[in-house]
Amino acid sequence: MARAFSQGATARRFMRLPKRISGAEALTGHIKLLAQPAYHRLITTEPFLRKLIPALCIVFIVCMATFRGLELTYDYDQIAQKAEDDLTLIATALTVQMDSYEGTLPEVGYHTALQNALAESLPPRATSQGRQIMLTDQSGKIVATAPIRPEVEGLNLTSLLGASQPMTFFGKRAGVLTLHEGQDDAALATVHHLKGRLGMVAVVQPEHAVFAGWRAEVSANVTIFVGTASVLLVLIYAFFAQATRAQQADAIYAATRARIDTALTRGRCGLFDWDLSRGRIFWSASLYEMLGLEPRNDIMGFADITKLTHPDDIDLYQLALDLMETGESTVDQQFRMRHADGSWIWLRARAEVQIDEGTSEPHLIGICIDVTEQKELAEQSRTADLRLRDAIETISEAFVLWDTENRLVMCNSNYRALHNLPDHVAQSGTPYATVMAAARQRIVQTSEPTQSDEIELADTYEAELEDGRWLQVSERRTKDGGFVSVGTDITPLKRHEEQLLNSERQLMATVADLRQSRQKLETQAQQLVELAEKYAEEKTRAEDANQAKSEFLANISHELRTPLNAIIGFSEIMTQQMFGTLGSDKYEEYCKDIHSSGTYLLNVINDILDMSKIEAGRLELAVENVQIDHLVEEATRIISATAAEKSITVSSENVPAIGIDADRRAVKQILLNLLANAVKFTPDNGQVWVTGEQVKDSAVLKIKDNGIGISKKDIDRLAKPFVQVENQFTKTHKGSGLGLAIARSLCELHGGKMELKSEVGEGTEVTIYLPIKTATPKRAEAA
Template sequence: MARAFAGSASMRRLAQIRGQLLGQNGDRKSLTGHLRLLAEPTYQRLLRSEPFMRRLIPALCLVFIASLAVYRSLELYYDHQATERQARDEIALTATVISSHLASEETNLPELGYRSALQRVLADSLPAGATSNGRTILVADKDGTIVASAPLQPMLEGMQITDIFSASQPLTVFGARAGVLTVKAALLRSGVGEDTMATVHHLDGRLGMIAVLQPEEDIYADWHADVSANVTLFVGTASVLLVLIYAFFAQATRAEQADEMYAATRGRIDTALTHGRCGLFDWDLSRGRMFWSASLYELLGREPKDDILSFSEVNAIAHPDDVDLLALAEHLLQSGETMIDQMFRMRHQDGNWVWLRARGEIQREPGRSEPHLIGICIDVTEQHELAEQSRTADLRLRDAIETISEAFVLWNARNELVICNSNYQALHGLPANVIKPGTPYQDVMSAAANTQIAPQAMTVSQRDGTADGSYEVQLDDGRWLQISERRTKDGGFVSVGTDITALKRHEEKLMDSERKLKATITDLRKSRQTLEVQAQQLVELADKYAHEKTKAEEANKAKSEFLANISHELRTPLNAIIGFSDIMTQEMFGPLGGERYAEYSRDIHESGTHLLNVINDILDMSKIEAGRMSIAAEDINAAEAAADAARIITAAAAEKAITVSCDVAEDLTVRGDRRALKQILLNLLANAVKFTPESGMVALTAEQTDERIRFTIEDTGIGIAEADIERLAKPFVQVENQFTKSHKGSGLGLAIARSLIELHGGELEIASEVSKGTTVSFTLAASSTSVPAQAELL
């Protein structure tokens, strides 16, 4: 029964925990809300007010001590005043009562035994407590001699009452009904003058006066006792409060230092956990609540918070195929296990899955039964991916090994089988139970159907050597096998066996052929010597050719640089010649004085302009050859570029009555350098006009083919022979030589145009027939494409 009851209680407890875990989503608002509304605000206010309270509490304690001191001082002062008033009232009242009684009884006093009778009357007239607290009553006659006292003091009787008071305070200070005064009185106890409250009443008859005296020491005895008690209590209270203030300061300082140490330690731990890609967790299994460290939040890309996570929040981001948190909690509570080590996935904030390895132990606080699973989560995503990659690589390796045609086997450092393919198994006729990983080499070889008979050309033993090598063996069935072995980094061996039976048979045939070839070796040796001499001569010729080629390239480069430099130097004086000749032609500063001077100026201006154009062509050509011509590609309207070029060349064409036409569609857009395109069209049109007779025709057209624009310049000029077309576009080349040519020019226009077209990635084509005309065409990229990268980098 007890066991059954315990089992049912355990099941009820488990069901209760399960209900708490499953219902945590609904309770989250109440739990978190209470934590936020109660604990967190109070704690935050306490943290904010702690520095103020640490200064305020000692100040309040000191104010309390001062207030208590002032209060007790005032209270003692008022008690002192009250005690004094009470003593004065009692002394005055006592003196009045006694004097009245003695005045009424004086006539009844006998002559004989006067003092004794007076003493009895005095004793009878004393009110209750008249002689308490050191109070003394003296009765003197008219001569001032003390005749009676209370309490009875025989030593004072017969003395003059003036002897009791000091000389500075004679009895004359007391009137007939004087009040209570503070005087110096002596002979009452020690004979030394001390502060005393006293009053004196004068009587009529035989009695002279009645004096009532009470030392202040006796009056304030109780008050002094109260002062001592209050001082002792105040000093004790103040000491306790000062000790408490010191303890508070010490505790607050230690708490502050502990907070700083805790913050620093927590920062170091969080830094270590963050850099170590791990985080701490505390899972309250009985309530389903979980606490995460900041590093664990960072692992999952989430914002750290101080709230306690609910079971539903954690379960929502855990991968259901890897872990069931509810089942895990039930298992831990039922089985009594205290340790866990499990890998699972949790969802990152960006939606990806992060592999975590959780290792923890169940802890229970002393005196409480709530189990807490406390542990650490480590990010093992990279290790898991590496393991997956390793498994994938292993499968690929196995497939690759299986697909090779050779027999492949891998042994570890202990001569145990690691892996082999089916060709190795078939070659040796091994059963399936022998080729398992870990089988020793001797067991595999003892189960093989084919054994080695006669190793040939062995460079290293298969098992007892340490160097890499290969050898050939003949199997029992007559086949030849070439085995290549290489040592692995871990000390094992990898062996590859290739069937070389066909090669062996072919080798035998080659042996026969070798004997036949030996007869021809002598002849071949002589031929080889002859070939060696020829080869040496070819090497020398090749060296000379390379040397001459290098010299030619250097000369060509020097020429280009020279042309570029000399062209630049010639342009400066030409600018002055052209400018000054233009000024003289226009007679800006007055007439020249003769018509021939004007004609000479025009000739100088035209010649200078012609020379400048030639130099510009040379400079452009040298830039192109030197690789310093740059192309700035942009989208250009082909119709506008063609119209500009045709308009510029129209003036030169009009001098020869040549008709220049331009037929280009408006929607054609070419991709290239605007200045270079204009120069190409101008050079080609200028050549066409130059070599076209009077009243001829020059036509410029453009059309799009695929992703390129083709420009065509057609003229009715003198034409070009087919043999001259190939060399026509080379620099400084003209069909006519310098003695027979009838057209002036440098011969660079066509070469520059061709070079600029090639920089754009295009191609120049020339088709011509003598005496009928020439057609020059070239292609450039349309705007939808781009100029080649090498052209843009020049």
Template sequence: MARTLAGDASARRGENESNSENGASDTSLPLRSLLTSVSNGLARSDGLMRRAIPGLAILFIIVLALFRAGELASSFTKTTDAAQTTLSLMASVVAQKLDASEGTLPETGYRTTLKRLLADSLPVGATSRSRTFLVADASGTVVATAPARPGLENLPVTDLLGPSQPLTVFGARAGVLSVAADLGGGKRDVKVLATVHHLDGRLGMIAVLQPENAIYEEWRNDLSANVTLFVGTSLVLLAVIYGFFSQATRAEHADEMYAATRARIDTALTHGRCGLFDWDLSRGRMFWSSSLYELLGREPKDDILSFADVADITHPDDIDLLGLAEHLLESGETLVDETFRMRHADGSWIWLRARGEIQTEPGSAEPHLIGICIDITEQHELAEQSRMADLRLRDAIETISEAFVLWNAKNELVICNSNYQSLHNLSSTAIRPGTPYKDVMAAASNAEVAPHPVNVAQRGGTSDDSYEARLKDGRWLQISERRTKDGGFVSVGTDITALKKHEEKLLDSEKRLKATVSDLQKSRQTLEFQARQLVEMADKYQEEKTRAEAANKAKSEFLANISHELRTPLNAIIGFSDIMTQEMFGPVGTDRYSDYCKDIYSSGTYLLNVINDILDMSKIEAGRMTIETEVLNAAEAAHDASRIVTGAATEKNIAVTADVAEDHFVHADKRALKQILLNLLANAVKFTPDNGTVKLSASKRGDKLRFEVTDTGIGISERDIKRLAQPFVQVENQFTKTHQGSGLGLAIARSLVELHGGSLTIKSEVKEGTTVSFTLPLADQVETA
């Protein structure tokens, strides 16, 4: 095997160095091309042959039938001619002998002598094949027969051969005729060939008869044999044709299934970036699947690759194919898992992982290494990038002047630098990744005085903490810890021993200063007392301020929380009351129950709106309300808001109009602008008596767009306007007392306007109506494109 592969490799090198071997290679190329062309031509003509072979076989059967029929017809003619000739010759020979011997016949009782003479005159074998010789006297009566047929003697010849054949017909000129004769059965039912010759003297004639059955017996046997052979041959050919068609159909189906299966496998291998190979170790030849060719950017082909072809595109630093083959054959190993590079058609190198197993076909001792090659170039590049990133990370950690250590979520060591190792005098075995924190500290000869594992709960529940720790050798560290996303911690320790010593010196200096100024303290006690009082007052002020801010924050959080808690049951109350009102699952019963359900639904809806207003107000006060401005069409927003309040206005016969030009665009949050307009229009409708009007308009004011909501309602006094837009404030009078509300509508609208950088103003006169206006930044129509 090794010699085979080495010879193949040497031949490959010889092709690159020897002109004579190049000539031999050039000579083999035309032969290979010719064989390939012949193979392709046969493959292309396969369909034509499948259609032509049955026709040729049937044509052969027809020709054979015609040929044998012609031969049999010719044989029948020849048999008839031979029988007629034989009969005529025998009749002539016997007639001549009888004519010559007639003189020896006695006058009386000559029949016995005639019979003997007739028997002596017959040629050898004359009576074979059922031939009968009849001798008749001049009156036409049979007087002698050969072989002896007593039953035919003394009978007229015309009774035997038929009255339709006169005796004069049976002369020398008549030849041989086929007639129906009576050979002793009393019936002329035997077809015979008969010839008659006249004799001289007392003897009238001699007739020779031979049944046609005896004449054509051999021909009929030959006919039966030919028919049997022809039918058998035809049946065999038909069976062969049927088998051919069946096998051809099966082969075609098998080819289609093979092609479909191979296409599926090639598609799967191509999309999976892998390919199949079959390496004949005994011959050094290798087969590649088309997907493996495409993986290397080469044109797929069905030729078997030589060992040298594969070795030429394999990186020599990664794998030695010859050494691998020798090792597999010598060691007996069957499994292969190798990673190496192969040259792409564009000249680049791609990484492949080959996994295979040696297989031996039954009845053959030639081992084949069959397996799959997977493209791992991307994985290899990612691994290389990861390795380089790890190296850069380690270099970066090493360059840190502080002690650096990383722990995972289980308080196990991940990585540390040499400064951390030297700071705690740790051995290399103690800083292996995965070592628990306790084991690391146990191995440290210069640990913290109060060692503890990194635990965020012990750091006050924060993910970023910093503290000071003293080591056993007296040095001080400032340790900064930060929690990682996976639950671990990064710890950085800075040596602050010098700072601590400097701090101690400062403390000593402070003590000396205190001793120096002790005399002055008594004289300054009064001033210090006053200063303490001021400090206490300032502290109390700061405390009260902090308490007030905390109370306000607690209030906002409480409102937000209680709003969230109330909305869930309110949704259930509203939903179930609506179901009961609409009687979706059947009648409720008493009409009063239906009224109660409607009251529950309306009260729940009202309470939910109040809670939503409280929640929005609490978000605004807590600073959690954010807006996302975009270019909006003011006319669309105005029409949408006016359409929503139209239902409530219709109940009071209030006309709501929106007069906003279509070319007005603003920078605003879509939801916030809609809420502002709805709150202002709803307030206007609520506090406008029946048959009143509410108008929404907009006009440009420099780089702002001014919205105005004007109503003909009850109006507001001037002293109440300043506090009207504050949260939970309602101006009580005989009209508002009949209307429910949280008093947050104007407050929410003002806060949302201010979040947009605008302002809201209120102008009103009692019983004359109210005008609420606000401004928003203008936007150009071009910005909407």
């Protein structure tokens, strides 16, 4: 046997030697050694690369879209600039030409000659791309057009360009401006002044004609980009699908291998592959675990395996010789192998010899099953038969066993007592019919049809005996064709079952009542949920509407201030007669009225804008240290001019000379709004007082008047935005109704508050509290 332990050296003399390893195979092995680390690194970074490639494609799409968008934006600006330059050049050329023609125009047929002169003076392609050229006389009336448009001749140029456009006033200095900006009929226009009897030349070009080519280019670029992006997205999807399928295949392979290993481990079996020509053996991890060894991935030698086998059970060397000499291809043997703890376990090896197609080398491949328990059971089965009869006799149930011909094999004493069988009948070999005929306790009722002499039952049923007892009989067929029957006395259970049935009926009635109550509760809960959802929707809708109102007021106020500034500026120019006299005192009076009305309207819009900024959360405070007495003095001085018109006395008393951290403009606006309200609602020859004091960490200012006062029911709502005591039909005082609301909001932004006290006919007192120190500048939060 010593020869078998020498790494299979002797065995190889009787077996085929392995083929010589060629140079190509050796080179392949070296390549694998070099490439394997790089391959493992690739496997490690594969999840990162799988995520990086789609991200790079998306970044490429975004960069391409950004670049093309910037390029189109640059083209848009270039086209707009070129259109403005063309309009300026055309207007300049026409100005020079028409000034030279002006002295040669006859009195008779003046308009026809002027139209011909305009046609001759047009530069090449001057009227292309929708351009419209108009000539006016000194009064601004259109007298000639190109292309000819009889419907506009005779109209004033301001009716087409707009009365507020500075082009008709400043002419060439106004440059090129946009008409109706943001609308469908938006257009570029420029106006140049002419000499003599002619007034102005205007060149107008619609924006849609200017940017028609650019829009076509945008459409083409969008189409190309969408197509390119779609192709890339399809490629990304295909990549993801392929990567997902590969990942799923890897997961399936890993899961399959894990399942096989788990099945082998739980089944107490293992795989082996014995290379008969080299004497090397591969074991699966489960086989190592069965022997209590540490699993490893290397190949075990022939001598290592031989050391673990029991010498009395198997000789591996002789087994290999027999397989090679006899040509037998299958093996099925049982033998013992040593466990890591020193004990012996029984294994059953079942294998088959396989020949590799490429190398023609024999391999014995198979499984080893742990049959130690089976061996132990075989030893224990000898005593099991002896113990079985004792066990059957001691059980509390009635037990009987019949053979394939329905003859009695054995029964216990409980079965004999149950049926009152005589001793000569309860003998092995008695037919079933004879036993049932001798039974003195017959079955009067069963849950199954009455059996015949041929017993075919393989089920459980209940049977009632003559004395009123109940049995639960379990009958099963045995493997040899007989059957075994076990009877259990269930009389107490049957009686308890009847009691349970009565209790169940009562419980079902209670459950029905509870089900009805639950349905009612579910209906009420559903109604509450619907009400809550409706309340949430209405609340969200109201908040959105309030936010939209605030943003709309902020935007529209900016839009209104632009034309109002023009109205105020032009009316001030006309009032001061900067370009000459107006010709009539009435005009000067009208200009003053326009100026004052515009200024009033601008103040109203400023109030609306301030309130909108506060509600929209856009107002920020510029906090600095300001002297409260100086602010009160400035505010009273400013309002004194308005108060003097109504002979109202405005005075300040006991205002402390203290500094507070606040926004100077905001505090001044609070004082001016409150003083303006006091003057507005105080009759002639009235009086307004401003007093102050320091209360703890706050500066307290009181503005009091002896005006008309406010009723108690109107005080709570008066400081809300756009709220006035009088309505639009009965109001006698002008204003937007925002003065108190703005004052209160600005006080709260500083961390202070405003209180209002008033009585009808007794006057009004407004108290504001401003903290002396402000921790951090506050910002208005959106309402």
